[in-house]
Amino acid sequence: MKRILICLISLLFCGVKANAVEIVYPKSNNVTINSESTFFIGNEKPEKELYINSEKVSIHPSGGFLHPVKLNAGENIFKVGDLEYRITRNENVDYESCVKEVLYNRSKAYQTAKDNVPIWATPYAHGLNRLQHLEKDIPLKVIGEFGDFYKIQLARDDYVWVLAGDIVKSDEVNSLAKIEGFIYNEEPDKRVFTIKLNRKVPYILSESSGLDLVVYNVSGYPEDKYEFHINKTGKLFGYKAYYKNNSELVIEVKNQPSVKGLEGLNITLDAGHGGSEIGAIGCLGDREKDVNLAITLKLKNILEQAGANVFLTREDDSNVALYDRVKFSQKNDSDIFISIHNNALPDSQAFSNRSGTSVFYFYPQSKDIGKKVLEQLIKVGMCDDKVRRESFAVIRNTESLAILIEVGYMIVPEDNAKITDEKFQQQAAEAIKQGLENYFNEL
Numbered sequence: 001m002k003r004i005l006i007c008l009i010s011l012l013f014c015g016v017k018a019n020a021v022e023i024v025y026p027k028s029n030n031v032t033i034n035s036e037s038t039f040f041i042g043n044e045k046p047e048k049e050l051y052i053n054s055e056k057v058s059i060h061p062s063g064g065f066l067h068p069v070k071l072n073a074g075e076n077i078f079k080v081g082d083l084e085y086r087i088t089r090n091e092n093v094d095y096e097s098c099v100k101e102v103l104y105n106r107s108k109a110y111q112t113a114k115d116n117v118p119i120w121a122t123p124y125a126h127g128l129n130r131l132q133h134l135e136k137d138i139p140l141k142v143i144g145e146f147g148d149f150y151k152i153q154l155a156r157d158d159y160v161w162v163l164a165g166d167i168v169k170s171d172e173v174n175s176l177a178k179i180e181g182f183i184y185n186e187e188p189d190k191r192v193f194t195i196k197l198n199r200k201v202p203y204i205l206s207e208s209s210g211l212d213l214v215v216y217n218v219s220g221y222p223e224d225k226y227e228f229h230i231n232k233t234g235k236l237f238g239y240k241a242y243y244k245n246n247s248e249l250v251i252e253v254k255n256q257p258s259v260k261g262l263e264g265l266n267i268t269l270d271a272g273h274g275g276s277e278i279g280a281i282g283c284l285g286d287r288e289k290d291v292n293l294a295i296t297l298k299l300k301n302i303l304e305q306a307g308a309n310v311f312l313t314r315e316d317d318s319n320v321a322l323y324d325r326v327k328f329s330q331k332n333d334s335d336i337f338i339s340i341h342n343n344a345l346p347d348s349q350a351f352s353n354r355s356g357t358s359v360f361y362f363y364p365q366s367k368d369i370g371k372k373v374l375e376q377l378i379k380v381g382m383c384d385d386k387v388r389r390e391s392f393a394v395i396r397n398t399e400s401l402a403i404l405i406e407v408g409y410m411i412v413p414e415d416n417a418k419i420t421d422e423k424f425q426q427q428a429a430e431a432i433k434q435g436l437e438n439y440f441n442e443l
């Protein structure tokens with residue numbers, strides 16, 4: 001009986017608590033946040049008045065709120081209704097680096113230790129510094145180091161960087177390779193260029209007015225490199241470079257698909273996060289992974305009605321690794337890969353007023369389709385949060401067009417009210433489809 005009473009009392013308290021303000025961020029009432037700003041994200045009954053210290057919080061009709069606050073160095077106390085939050089900001093730590101570049105007297109022979117090794121323009125692993133990903137066993141001439149990076153000489157005047165953990169010492173000596181011939185093939189859906197070498201060499205393939213390929217560490221040219229330009233025959237729709245028979249460098253360039261609307265296109269849809277990966281938490285406590293999946297499933301139906309073949313990286317609340325999402329898209333020979341997400345902001349951007357839709361791409365071939373999609377999402381009422389280049393793993397795939405759509409901000413009440421509403425999710429999905437269709441209609 002006593003136990004029942006205790007249960008009843010605690011139920012009563014739970015009931016009371018559910019009516020009080022709910023803070024979903026910061027995640028606890030005693031945290032360290034090393035930023036000059038942060039925000040309180042949560043919900044309260046819209047008819048209530050809520051103050052954080054003495055500032056009135058603006059509550060959206062949905063109940064959600066995002067209230068930015070400044071943080072002083074040291075301890076900051078915030079009274080949020082009856083609650084007290086203690087947020088500590090550490091004094092700025094001076095990270096001045098004492099790392100210096102070291103050049104060796106004699107070069108050392110190394111090779112890539114695994115597939116998908118990034119080579120970097122500078123010794124900082126910042127996403128947009130990536131120049132190329134190389135497969136396993138490609139010889140590299142190491143001439144120095146800087147912190148965790150090795151300096152690589154590719155040609156007489158060309159240097160790049162790789163992370164020390166990505167390469168291993170090789171038994172070979174550094175020597176120049178030879179180009180032994182070229183083969184060109186036209187297949188129904190692609191053009192295939194093959195460069196025959198006597199061994200693997202590093203290369204960089206990049207988009208220009210077509211594709212530029214530079215093959216390094218080859219003899220017979222004053223700079224130890226060969227440059228090729230591959231013309232476009234229409235818009236770029238995916239390409240890839242790989243080695244065949246150990247020493248033949250193959251470049252495949254897909255043709256622009258000749259389709260009416262979206263009919264017959266292979267489209268991979270990727271609902272972001274899933275399973276234990278929740279993603280961002282909305283001001284009403286909702287989870288990004290669920291919103292992503294809801295929009296994705298609606299988009300799937302709409303695209304199938306338009307005649308596209310749609311593949312889903314996840315159809316339910318399951319965990320899927322990032323690179324498995326890319327491999328899945330490649331396995332299905334996708335023409336387009338679309339990752340659906342919803343956004344959050346870092347503490348430092350608490351006062352930025354950012355809201356709306358962003359569309360991200362990594363390879364330039366995907367920028368225009370991103371613009372078309374954003375245009376349509378703006379038409380259904382989202383703010384323009386720009387088309388942006390960013391190095392997200394799922395869109396670092398050259399083999400198809402690949403974009404990542406942040407439909408709205410989970411933490412911004414206006415956006416949150418839209419993206420959690422089924423009717424709006426349907427409108428957003430229609431808008432994405434319309435954007436894709438416009439892109440193909442204008443080819």
Ligand SMILES: [Zn+2]
Pocket residue numbers: 272273279280288341342343
């Ligand atoms: Zn996300």
